[in-house]
Amino acid sequence: xxxxxxxxxxxxxxxxxxxxxxxxxxxxxxxxxxxxxxxxxxxxxxxxxxxxxxxxxxxxxxxxxxxxxxxxxxxxxxxxxxxxxxxxxxxxxxxxxxxxxxxxxxxxxxxxxxxxxxxxxxxxxxxxxxxxxxxxxxxxxxxxxxxxxxxxxxxxxxxxxxxxxxxxxxxxxxxxxxxxxxxxxxxxxxxxxxxxxxxxxxxxxxxxxxxxxxxxxxxxxxxxxxxxxxxxxxxxxxxxxxxxxxxxxxxxxxxxxxxxxxxxxxxxxxxxxxxxx
Amino acid sequence: xxxxxxxxxxxxxxxxxxxxxxxxxxxxxxxxxxxxxxxxxxxxxxxxxxxxxxxxxxxxxxxxxxxxxxxxxxxxxxxxxxxxxxxxxxxxxxxxxxxxxxxxxxxxxxxxxxxxxxxxxxxxxxxxxxxxxxxxxxxxxxxxxxxxxxxxxxxxxxxxxxxxxxxxxxxxxxxxxxxxxxxxxxxxxxxxxxxxxxxxxxxxxxxxxxxxxxxxxxxxxxxxxxxxxxxxxxxxxxxxxxxxxxxxxxxxxxxxxxxxxxxxxxxxxxxxxxxxxxxxxxxxxxxxxxxxxxxxxxxxxxxxxxxxxxxxxxxxxxxxxxxxxxxxxxxxxxxxxxxxxxx
Numbered sequence: 262x263x264x265x266x267x268x269x270x271x272x273x274x275x276x277x278x279x280x281x282x283x284x285x286x287x288x289x290x291x292x293x294x295x296x297x298x299x300x301x302x303x304x305x306x307x308x309x310x311x312x313x314x315x316x317x318x319x320x321x322x323x324x325x326x327x328x329x330x331x332x333x334x335x336x337x338x339x340x341x342x343x344x345x346x347x348x349x350x351x352x353x354x355x356x357x358x359x360x361x362x363x364x365x366x367x368x369x370x371x372x373x374x375x376x377x378x379x380x381x382x383x384x385x386x387x388x389x390x391x392x393x394x395x396x397x398x399x400x401x402x403x404x405x406x407x408x409x410x411x412x413x414x415x416x417x418x419x420x421x422x423x424x425x426x427x428x429x430x431x432x433x434x435x436x437x438x439x440x441x442x443x444x445x446x447x448x449x450x451x452x453x454x455x456x457x458x459x460x461x462x463x464x465x466x467x468x469x470x471x472x473x474x475x476x477x478x479x480x481x482x483x484x485x486x487x488x489x490x491x492x493x494x495x496x497x498x499x500x501x502x503x504x505x506x507x508x509x510x511x512x513x514x515x516x517x518x519x520x521x522x523x524x525x526x527x528x529x530x531x532x533x534x535x536x537x538x
Numbered sequence: 539x540x541x542x543x544x545x546x547x548x549x550x551x552x553x554x555x556x557x558x559x560x561x562x563x564x565x566x567x568x569x570x571x572x573x574x575x576x577x578x579x580x581x582x583x584x585x586x587x588x589x590x591x592x593x594x595x596x597x598x599x600x601x602x603x604x605x606x607x608x609x610x611x612x613x614x615x616x617x618x619x620x621x622x623x624x625x626x627x628x629x630x631x632x633x634x635x636x637x638x639x640x641x642x643x644x645x646x647x648x649x650x651x652x653x654x655x656x657x658x659x660x661x662x663x664x665x666x667x668x669x670x671x672x673x674x675x676x677x678x679x680x681x682x683x684x685x686x687x688x689x690x691x692x693x694x695x696x697x698x699x700x701x702x703x704x705x706x707x708x709x710x711x712x713x714x715x716x717x718x719x720x721x722x723x724x725x726x727x728x729x730x731x732x733x734x735x736x737x738x739x740x741x742x743x744x745x746x747x748x749x750x751x752x753x754x755x756x757x758x759x760x761x762x763x764x765x766x767x768x769x770x771x772x773x774x775x776x777x778x779x780x781x782x783x784x785x786x787x788x789x790x791x792x793x794x795x796x797x798x799x800x801x802x803x804x805x806x807x808x809x810x811x812x813x814x815x816x817x818x819x820x821x822x823x824x825x826x827x828x829x830x831x832x833x834x835x836x837x838x839x840x841x842x843x844x845x846x847x848x849x850x851x852x853x854x855x856x857x858x859x860x861x862x863x864x865x866x867x868x869x870x871x872x873x874x875x876x877x878x879x880x881x
Contacts, residue, residue: 314746315745316742316745316746335745335750335752336742336745336746337744337745337746337747337748337749337750337751340745340746340747340748341748344746345746346746348743352740352743352746352747353743354735354736354739354740354743355739356735356738356739357732357735361732361735364729364732365729365732365733365735365736365747365749366747367729368729368732368733368747368748368749369747369748371728371729373728373729375728375729375730375733375754375757378724378725378728378729378730379721379724379725379728379730379761380721380724381720381724385728389727389728392729428747432747432748
């Protein structure tokens, strides 16, 4: 029994001047899957995310989300359909506190118009209190209560990263696009993340597409993996098959593809464990 | 158990006492601020109106620059168009004051949206240049359009009989200021404020969180223009005559600087700094020339050009020592008054 495709990308083409960033990239993610997007630095993974969320307008190709063609929708409209993302260099607003950031992420489900809020119409006060309560719950789930009223700009990297994740969830999405969720985490924390991701999928019925360099994590949680190299799809498949794929090894190691023995796992996480992305 | 209850009661009593004290302090401060209006005669009533109008302008710039992070060096255009619209309504059409002020607000908002549409394409330094050019152009074109503004002679903006005295007019200005303060407070306390903070800091992040960046930018421009236009309408009736020279670039520059000196996103700071810069040119020259000892080479003419220098010096001090402006200096006091715990 195959579940329906939540995200489908067909023939994505993205050029910056003479540089072909993405070339005829197609992929799909089914509901309830955790899918990995891996590839060496500069392969076009984050650019792909930017095309999916509408930050970049690709020259060709189409993006379908939840059964509709979103290729020409602006970013905020795609977000409202249930697409949430985290950022490699963090999607928190430094000038706001953790609570305010999470409440910012609730923007699309605030349920009142900006004008109503500005005029202080009756329902908005009540709704603000509800949003604040929901935010407090999310903050507690992620163990951020201690820093709830601190400005995120003053917090350490790991905490801000957690806040970014909390924000992605606060928007009540159908799908999470995670850009290197494990970067900056210790190896143990990264494996702990595997449990969190699975819980999100199983309890909140989320579908996840993630860019990740931390290979043990990818092998652990992903149902399916796409490998990107120089903007093109190198291969795709289940993690176990991917890690023995000669071209993948070559792309990562930069050498000739001649695996003489079954490799343990040749793809080293870049910069991990003390890595910066 | 008993001790725990006692401790709790004491905390409650202290809090209640703290609240009573805070309310007393606020009332005392407001009363102190109202004193000149009650006791000061027409001159002070007039000055307070001017201070309130400046504060409304400061809050207008605060909406645009403080909340949305967009710069405008052409605010004299928005305020001026509001002023001429109000004067036109009052003297040509004989419309009631309320209609005149509404027209002023709409005219200001409309003008600001036009600039806002440009701001969607350019940011930062280029936006500053565009708004600067727009303000200067408005001065020489719209404000000198004889049929609308009366050309060099200016346009009259008579007050209705009930508001003829300065003492009757000042509460109107303070009322509008109160209204704008309320709007500002609701903006920062709702999703609008959070969305604007996101737009100000990172448009990409804002958009992926579902914030319509374009919409919020335009909304900030139109609201800022609306408030500026309202202030212009009040100014027209305050002065009872509007001339193009009232809205020169230097004035707009002072408005932006006073908002920064007051502290972006600090309501109290913006009000205090605006009032200060509204009254400085009126009071300082008289005060200095009334001093018994006059330094050589200085005279009243020199004193009249002092205020702009003072603005610039204060700006430098603020930028160097406390970038949050007056608002930052006042934060301990405002935090106590609002009942927030100091950590």
